[in-house]
Amino acid sequence: MKKIGLFICHCGSNIAGTIDIPEVKKFFSGYDDIEISDDYKYMCSEPGQKKLRDAIVDRQLDGVVVACCSPRMHEITFRNAAQSAGLNPYKVEIANIREQCSWVHQKEKGKATEKAIDIIKTMIEKVKRDEPLKPIEFEITKRALVIGGGIAGITAAVDIANAGYEVILVERRHSIGGKMLELSETFPTLDCAQCTLTPKTVEAGRHPKIKLMVYSEVEEVKGYIGNFDIKIRRKASFVDWNKCTGCGLCQEKCPTKTESEFDHGLGERKAIYTLSPQAVPNKPIIDKNSCRFFREGKCRVCEKVCPVQAINYEMKDEIVEEKVGAIVVATGYEILETDKIPEYGYGIYKDVIDGLQFERLNSASGPTAGEIRRPSDGKIPKEVVFIKCVGSRDPEKGIPYCSRICCMYLGKHARLYKHKVPDGQAYLFYMDIRSFGKGYEEFIQQSMEEANLLYIRGRVARIMQEGDKLVVWGVDTLSGRKVEIKADMVVLGTAVLPSKGAAELGKILRAATDEYGFFSEAHIKLKPVESMTGGIYLAGCAQSPKDIPDTVAQAGAAAAKVLSLFGQEKMIQEPLIACVDYDLCSGCGVCVVACPFDARMLDQEERISIVNEALCQGCGACVSACPNKACQLKNASPKTYIAMVDKYL
């Protein structure tokens, strides 16, 4: 005889309103193996839990069924309560009579009561067969990998490193700082982006706990939370950075000029170059696609002028292997491609530029040294049109979501333009103004009232070149009139997209991405920085479009999550996972193929299949795949389930 305790929860009226609880309680008093059948208004409350604990002690229970809400809600509550009373927590089972019974059968009270009894009966059969289990413990590699060296990645890396853990910061480009380093001044305070950011880049570059790996990309990720094996491709820079002193002579003498990606095509750079004057690390690379030596086989000017012989044309990509326990994904964003909105002439007319290009025009380190001069002829534009929601909130032509930063940065752009060209006129076409952050609404109001920016509520239909003017056809929906502006320059607030390759990286990490390529969070409200995969955390625009304050906040949160993982002595995992009956296993390997978590492998010597307990999520794919019924889930064997079904029938 087993001694099982049954506790029925009313959940206020959620359950008791539909199910006849005294009837259920009566049915199970004196039922086989039931030592005590009790009920309470809220079992999850402290008095409710006390009932459970007291019964375990007083009646020496060896199993408990709580008939209440979904196990997703309070299984952990009752298991912890049982454990504190000395019962193995895995001898506690939940009979879900709320979501799967009272809520869905509110109009059939009699039948609902019968069904609740059936559900409880089956769970009693399960508890009778449950084995006491112990949580699985494994070691944690207390080093973190941060992918992406923008403001999000830098913040997360520095926060983790400051707590004393080693961080590998991987960045695709050859210096850190990301998009923020390209910005001129930032909303809502109009402070210089470089001045805000460079202390951070310098700190990340110098931090003894941060291993900076720029011009590198993550190529392979194996393992699981606490123990990831990473392969990182360090791309050939053709410059030996150990020798290079960053003197800049090679850049000065290089004869080849090409479009600068840092200036978004508005300025030029050399074939051997650092991204910006404030580059961290301040080491150049050779761009193979534009370098004269790589294209034509002759030149070698940089090699000749380098005082420390750092140039090495033979350099090859290198694969670096690292072990880490947690990963922060901070891969940032891109903006919509130029060919997506042909009616605005983006990519066709030189003076139709995007928001990031305007940042470069306005930046002291930019192609015009901070003077607002239009790209086509270098004239100072006197009429500038700014257009919001270009591709954003436009499911037919672009993307349906709001890019969240354009309302603010175009307002900021227009204001900066007015600072530099006081006699110029700025027009802003908008759908509505989303100024949700701290100090944002005040900023926009001030822009309208004091800076004399002309906000026009409406969309632009078309932009056309007419002589050296751009004719902008739009509509003012407040006055119901068509608007035609002969502008000198147009700035588009183009949609924010996930950075190129984000979806591919998601596959490498086995972390889910959404339909647009942004990384999916585990729960939109309660787990906004955790990815769907254990040990992988999200920061910044990798998850969704964000402004700098939100990005920094999320990066800090991601770092905190990493630290709370590293703060544990050992990783604890639920023991409800697969196990193998070695007498039945023939080592066929079907389970290895079936497992979506790479948790199964063959022991070649013993010719049997084994379970990696840290990786197994207890999904049961191997159980249904196994032809010999050798794979089983702990406390959920086919025998148990057949007994449960038998009881029900």
Place this chain on the structure above:
Amino acid sequence: MKRIIYYPGCTLHSTAYEYGNSTEAVLKHLGIEFEEIPDWNCCGAASAKSLNHRLSILLPARNLRNAADLAGDVYVPCAGCYNNLMKAKKAMENEEGREEIEKKLGKFHRIPEVYPLMNLFIDDKVLKKLSENKLNTDVKIACYYGCAFLRPEEILQNENPELPKSIDTILNTLGVHTVEWPLKSFCCGGDLSLASSDIVSVLVEKILIYAIEAGASAIVTACPLCQANLEMRQKTKMPVFYFTEIIGIALGIDENKWWKKHLVDPGNVVSKLKGGR
């Protein structure tokens, strides 16, 4: 070569006679077999849809039903007809819509594919044939597509409405230089020509200004209503051709009776183009 089902529509037998005549001449010359939809009727044009939605679907649907008896795809030279046929096709996409139409018109044993006439010529084989008849000319053309071939995008699923290319491709293959200009798919005013011609005049003037600004000496279109509006409502003297007329010149099969139908004398441009043969 290919075999197609041809739906000329009313206009190509009347006001746009030169479009119909040049189309048939060009098809014959290129060896493209075509057969008119048996007993075809008006597509409903602009009138049906402004009076009775059901009628505006049933009229073009009847043409589709009759076309279904022949083999091949339907090619439509007129933008308005193409637009109406596609709307009927769309209405038949769901079972309910199809049942309702079949109740009136009888069973469809297939729903034929419907394409604008231009699509026939941007086929690789046809383009190759056209490229053997290049014109050596410095005449610059502004290709004008109008609305009805391009919008609504989700029903037509034809070309990018903001950046159409088909007529440019055909003319470039013939060696004719086409200009880049922003109003390729701008509206000419369409049916408003009858009720509010002043609006059409304003729109046409805009189109003409931009075509001239871009350096064009003629406009080429595929839509009979656009052609009529552009020639009739302009204050300048820029001829507006159908693309089939230009192909006809290149193939050396053009006829004087085409040019007589134009409201703006195209003689100057025609002789320049002919000079390039």
